[in-house]
Amino acid sequence: MRNVVLTIESTACDAAEAYLRIGKFERYPELVDDVRSITVSSDDDHPGALRSDWEVHFRNGPLRWSEVDTFEPDMLRITFEQTHGDFEFFHGVWEVEPLGAGCRVRFEVTFDFGIPSLEGVLEPIATKVLKEGIAYALLQVLGDAAVVGDPAVSAALAAKLATTAA
Incomplete structure (x- = not known):
């Protein structure tokens, strides 16, 4: 079992707006190449939550799962838990907090x-792919992103930006 934590800071987006943008999962495929599709729908089994079906590129093929996403706007938190899919176990949280005029986003997943x-x-490969993919997604969603405390992910994000700009 692996626990992955990634912290991002943004000066371009305040906490309330960041929370709203992060929760629009259906936009991720247009922002991140490795995210092939995400379908979001209501979840009759979990009132107040949404169901999202994900397909991402992982290694040489697709990785698929469905999750229940529970939104807690008063706490600027979204929790998620796989209901079925390619993982044996997959659950985590997005947490957003104010940081000056911007915000700090903490993504944590255990899988x-x-x-x-x-x-x-x-x-280890999945950890790397998750961290780098989430960092890039947050950059796209928030308008800017600085990785906190993880030089390898920060370097990978910078390299991705350089490749994308070229």
């Missing part, structure tokens, strides 16, 4: 593919 023999190979 397990449920394949012990490949855990040492798949989970």
Whole structure:
């Protein structure tokens, strides 16, 4: 089981607006190449929550899952938990807090593919892909993003921006 935490700071977007933008998951495929599709719908089993069906590019093929997304606007928090899909276990949280005129976003996910023999190979790759993908998504969603406390992800984001600009 792997726990991934990524913190991003933005000066371009205040906390309330960031929370609204982050929760529009259906926009992510147009912003991030590795996100192939996201379908968002109401969830009759969880009143007040949404269901989102994700397909992302991972290694040499698609990774798919469905999750329940629970929005807590008073706390600027979105929790999510896989209901079915390619993970054995997948749940986490988006938390937004004010930071001056901007905001700080904390993304945390705990996941397990449920394949012990490949855990040492798949989970580190998935961690890297998740962190870099979320950092890039937040940059697109918020208008700017500075990775906090993770130089490797910060460097990967800068490299992606340089490649995209070229």
